[in-house]
Structures are given as structure tokens and as C-alpha cells.
Amino acid sequence: MSEKIIKYIGTPLEIIQEKPEMVVKWPRTLMHMHTYGKLSKFFQELKKGKLFATYCSNQDCEEKRLWLPPRADCPDCNQPTSWIEVPNPVVGKIYTFTKVEYPGEGIELEYPYFQIDVDLGPQFATIFKGYLLYGKPHIGMKVVAGFRIYNPTNTILDIFWVPKK
Ligand SMILES: [Zn+2]
Numbered sequence: 001m002s003e004k005i006i007k008y009i010g011t012p013l014e015i016i017q018e019k020p021e022m023v024v025k026w027p028r029t030l031m032h033m034h035t036y037g038k039l040s041k042f043f044q045e046l047k048k049g050k051l052f053a054t055y056c057s058n059q060d061c062e063e064k065r066l067w068l069p070p071r072a073d074c075p076d077c078n079q080p081t082s083w084i085e086v087p088n089p090v091v092g093k094i095y096t097f098t099k100v101e102y103p104g105e106g107i108e109l110e111y112p113y114f115q116i117d118v119d120l121g122p123q124f125a126t127i128f129k130g131y132l133l134y135g136k137p138h139i140g141m142k143v144v145a146g147f148r149i150y151n152p153t154n155t156i157l158d159i160f161w162v163p164k165k
Helices: 037-046
Strands: 014-017 023-025 051-056 081-086 091-100 113-119 128-132 142-147 159-163
Touching: 037 051, 091 128
Parallel strands: 128 159
Antiparallel strands: 014 023, 051 081, 091 113, 091 142, 113 128, 142 159
16 A cells, blocks of 8 residues: 655746845735725715715714714724715815825825825814825815726725815
């Protein structure tokens, strides 16, 4: 009776260099299944050109401002939030910004680009992060939300900002 011999079924890695240390090219792919969970509505509405925030509908909660990006549960009282549409056009002003020279994995934008933090007013508990589609930002500059309703990415990149004329 013979023992089964375990065979190597892979493809040998390509050697990039041998010295001073050995380096090999190790290709990897990754499929990440990601759920938007209770925030699905937010992404579904972006594709329709609509921006939805959440608010706490617990009458005993002191936080009455809107959450954007939305929170499924109120950070203050931990109760489920409710949805509300932010009326179009959505206008905000740039709270701060940065020039992104090297975006991370998953940000499929041409770079450099300007990442902006948008202040939507005192009715919001949050500063909303996004990117400027064109133009040069400055703090306090008014911007208007735009939506990628044609060929949506199904990511947060489906909302962008342009300078307000
Ligand atoms: Zn609450």
C-alpha cells in the first residue's frame, strides 16, 4: 500500500531579486463582500440624486440634529434613527480641505484631488466628508452637492461637490 504524495499545484513565484534579500512577486486578489446594512437606503438614494440623513426620533433624546453620513442608531441614546431627505440643492461650505496626492485602495478617483469637509449648517451634528469634482477649494467656499446618477459606483463616490456659482 502506497502513501499518497502531496503535490504542489501552484505556480512558482517570480523572483524579483536575490540579493541582498530574496524578493518574490506574490500576486493576490481579494473579493470583499460588504453590506451597507441599515445604511443601504443612503446609497440607494444617492443613485437617484437624493441625499438622506438620519435623526433621532426618540423624544427623550437631547440630540435633535441630523447625522450625515447617516447613523443607523443614535450615537447619543443608541435608539434606531429615522430617515429624512436633505432638500435639493444641497448647499454647504467648506470647513476644511486637503489635497490627496496618493489615495488609498478603494478610492477610484483620478489624483491628486481635493478632499473637502462640508459644513451643512447648524442643523447637522456632523461635518460631511467628500471630494471636489473640479476647482480649487478654500475654507468657507460654498459648494453644491452633485450626484453620479449615470453609471453610479454604488459607493460614497456617488456624491461629489462642485463650487457654487
Ligand atoms: Zn438619540
